[in-house]
Amino acid sequence: MLRYLPRHRRAIAVGGATLVAGQALAAYAPQLLRHALAALDRGVAGFEAATARDAAVRFAAAYVAAVFVQGLLGFLTRRTLIGASRRFERDLKRDVFDHLVALPLSWFDRVRTGDLLSRLTSDVEAVRFSVGPGVMYLAQTAVKLPAAVVAMVAMEWRLALLVLVPLAGIAVVVRRLSPSVLARSRAVQDRLGDLSTKAQESFSGARVVRAYALEEREKDAFRGLNERLVTETLGLARSRAFLSGGLRLTGDLALLAVVAWGGRQVMGGTTDAPTLVAFLFYLDMLLWPMISFGYVLASFQRASAALGRLDAVLSTAPEPATTLPPAPPRPLRGALSVRGLTFSYPGAARPALQDLSVEVPAGSVLAVVGPVGSGKSTFVSLLARLRDVPPGTVLLDGTDVDALPLGTLRAAFAFVPQDAFLFSASIRENVAYGARGTPDPARLAAAVDAAGLAAEVAAFPAGLETVVGERGITLSGGQRQRATIARALASDAPVLVVDDALSAVDTRTEARILDALRHARAGRTAVVVAHRLSTVRDADRIVVLDGGRVAESGTHDELLAHGGWYARTWRLQRLHAELEDLA
Numbered sequence: 001m002l003r004y005l006p007r008h009r010r011a012i013a014v015g016g017a018t019l020v021a022g023q024a025l026a027a028y029a030p031q032l033l034r035h036a037l038a039a040l041d042r043g044v045a046g047f048e049a050a051t052a053r054d055a056a057v058r059f060a061a062a063y064v065a066a067v068f069v070q071g072l073l074g075f076l077t078r079r080t081l082i083g084a085s086r087r088f089e090r091d092l093k094r095d096v097f098d099h100l101v102a103l104p105l106s107w108f109d110r111v112r113t114g115d116l117l118s119r120l121t122s123d124v125e126a127v128r129f130s131v132g133p134g135v136m137y138l139a140q141t142a143v144k145l146p147a148a149v150v151a152m153v154a155m156e157w158r159l160a161l162l163v164l165v166p167l168a169g170i171a172v173v174v175r176r177l178s179p180s181v182l183a184r185s186r187a188v189q190d191r192l193g194d195l196s197t198k199a200q201e202s203f204s205g206a207r208v209v210r211a212y213a214l215e216e217r218e219k220d221a222f223r224g225l226n227e228r229l230v231t232e233t234l235g236l237a238r239s240r241a242f243l244s245g246g247l248r249l250t251g252d253l254a255l256l257a258v259v260a261w262g263g264r265q266v267m268g269g270t271t272d273a274p275t276l277v278a279f280l281f282y283l284d285m286l287l288w289p290m291i292s293f294g295y296v297l298a299s300f301q302r303a304s305a306a307l308g309r310l311d312a313v314l315s316t317a318p319e320p321a322t323t324l325p326p327a328p329p330r331p332l333r334g335a336l337s338v339r340g341l342t343f344s345y346p347g348a349a350r351p352a353l354q355d356l357s358v359e360v361p362a363g364s365v366l367a368v369v370g371p372v373g374s375g376k377s378t379f380v381s382l383l384a385r386l387r388d389v390p391p392g393t394v395l396l397d398g399t400d401v402d403a404l405p406l407g408t409l410r411a412a413f414a415f416v417p418q419d420a421f422l423f424s425a426s427i428r429e430n431v432a433y434g435a436r437g438t439p440d441p442a443r444l445a446a447a448v449d450a451a452g453l454a455a456e457v458a459a460f461p462a463g464l465e466t467v468v469g470e471r472g473i474t475l476s477g478g479q480r481q482r483a484t485i486a487r488a489l490a491s492d493a494p495v496l497v498v499d500d501a502l503s504a505v506d507t508r509t510e511a512r513i514l515d516a517l518r519h520a521r522a523g524r525t526a527v528v529v530a531h532r533l534s535t536v537r538d539a540d541r542i543v544v545l546d547g548g549r550v551a552e553s554g555t556h557d558e559l560l561a562h563g564g565w566y567a568r569t570w571r572l573q574r575l576h577a578e579l580e581d582l583a
């Protein structure tokens with residue numbers, strides 16, 4: 001937190017100065033009023049009527065001026081301090097986001113997206129509230145309260161005692177009741193979160209809900225959560241009403257005490273009426289700081305919990321750019337070597353990859369095939385160090401990937417992941433995402449064409465500018481997959497990695513894409529994970545994974561001759577294709 005302060009020192013200095021001046025003036029203003037009334041009092045008594053009126057007018061004018069200046073100072077205080085807190089919020093949000101983006105992939109396996117969103121929004125807001133308005137209210141009270149107390153004690157100490165005891169009572173009441181208000185508002189936040197999660201799931205799972213005719217069950221579940229929400233909300237309203245009613249009552253009792261006891265003093269001649277009026281003003285002035293004091297303390301508790309949650313993010317180490325001394329930069333050609341790679345996911349019972357070795361010369365094609373769960377996706381994700389690998393097990397152009405800065409390493413890969421993810425943006429923006437810098441339109445068009453998407457895109461209302469995803473049209477699974485292939489083709493990274501992206505297209509489209517890929521590859525290294533073996537028969541080398549180990553390895557012909565999983569699967573798939581052709 002302290003790191004952010006120096007940036008705002010000007011605002012803090014200006015806001016602090018106007019705050020102290022404004023509050024000191026506020027504490028002094030009732031004295032002016034008292035003098036004005038006292039002068040009038042003397043006027044009524046018949047002494048120096050004209051001078052008394054002049055004096056009263058002068059004091060009254062001074063009072064009005066004081067109130068005006070105080071308002072101006074209050075405005076400046078709010079503007080500088082609250083403004084600074086908003087800029088602090090922006091900086092904190094940016095830093096948390098920057099940090100999240102740099103966290104390792106393994107970290108995202110363990111957190112829920114909704115939780116991250118609430119850290120980025122409501123936790124940051126809770127911290128902002130306490131450092132902005134919270135500290136401001138506290139500082140105002142810290143200046144105004146002692147000044148007002150000194151003034152009141154100096155005027156009439158017994159009356160001061162009479163006012164301050166119930167006021168202190170208010171702070172105690174708020175301090176005691178605010179935790180329950182706080183707990184209840186937290187419960188309301190949680191229930192609200194449950195409700196929106198439920199709604200979001202019902203909507204995004206709309207197909208499943210319809211297909212299984214589960215509308216009634218969804219309605220019931222929503223109604224139940226909605227009911228729980230309203231119960232908590234009503235509880236919160238009750239606590240709040242109790243608190244504010246109690247505060248009003250305490251304030252009014254203090255007022256009553258001042259009027260009753262002070263009135264008797266005035267009648268008895270121990271105190272004068274102007275002093276009593278000044279006291280009433282002080283009472284009113286101190287009521288709010290006393291009430292806000294408890295809230296401010298509660299907001300500090302909330303902020304400290306929020307800070308804890310933010311700190312859990314900020315203190316997680318980001319992915320190191322390199323874990324070995326960085327190698328001197330040089331153009332990458334895209335030769336890959338994997339040597340004795342064993343890899344386990346955290347908490348997994350057995351390794352996902354075991355003692356895996358393979359050489360991929362620059363410009364060659366490696367195919368990775370094998371049963372579901374054999375480690376194909378894990379293998380390709382480790383090539384670009386999406387997860388940490390043991391040193392010396394994965395090398396790009398003979399350099400340990402740990403010695404290549406992450407930016408350099410990952411820029412060497414054009415990756416088509418197994419799950420085709422597109423941003424809510426135009427097709428052009430999605431495809432251009434793979435090309436760093438400003439993409440050349442001809443290159444984008446060529447990528448879209450090579451991915452076999454050109455004809456469909458041309459048929460869309462806005463062509464390449466058609467927005468896809470939540471705010472636009474919905475692409476079919478195959479179209480989405482081809483858009484991610486176009487994204488990889490638009491980049492000129494030396495290594496192309498395709499993780500089972502061709503399963504979602506039919507055989508004819510696949511053949512077309514493969515042809516285009518061969519063309520667009522132009523000397524690039526390719527690592528292709530495939531389900532259909534016909535996809536990979538021309539690969540320079542085919543590796544069959546089974547349970548994380550290399551079960552077979554060789555060219556298509558070698559593997560057929562070997563008579564293992566590959567040969568069996570090849571025959572089955574051929575038979576299948578022939579049957580399809582007959583049908």
Ligand SMILES: Nc1ncnc2c1ncn2[C@@H]1O[C@H](COP(=O)(O)OP(=O)(O)O)[C@@H](O)[C@H]1O
Nearest residue numbers: 109345348352371372373374375376377378379
């Ligand atoms: N993020 C992950 N965390 C933990 N285990 C995983 C994760 N991803 C995959 N696995 C496990 O690793 C093994 C290999 O998975 P994967 O590489 O996806 O296989 P394939 O792509 O060949 O189907 C599986 O047993 C799978 O359950």
Ligand SMILES: [Mg+2]
Nearest residue numbers: 376377418500
């Ligand atoms: Mg996979």
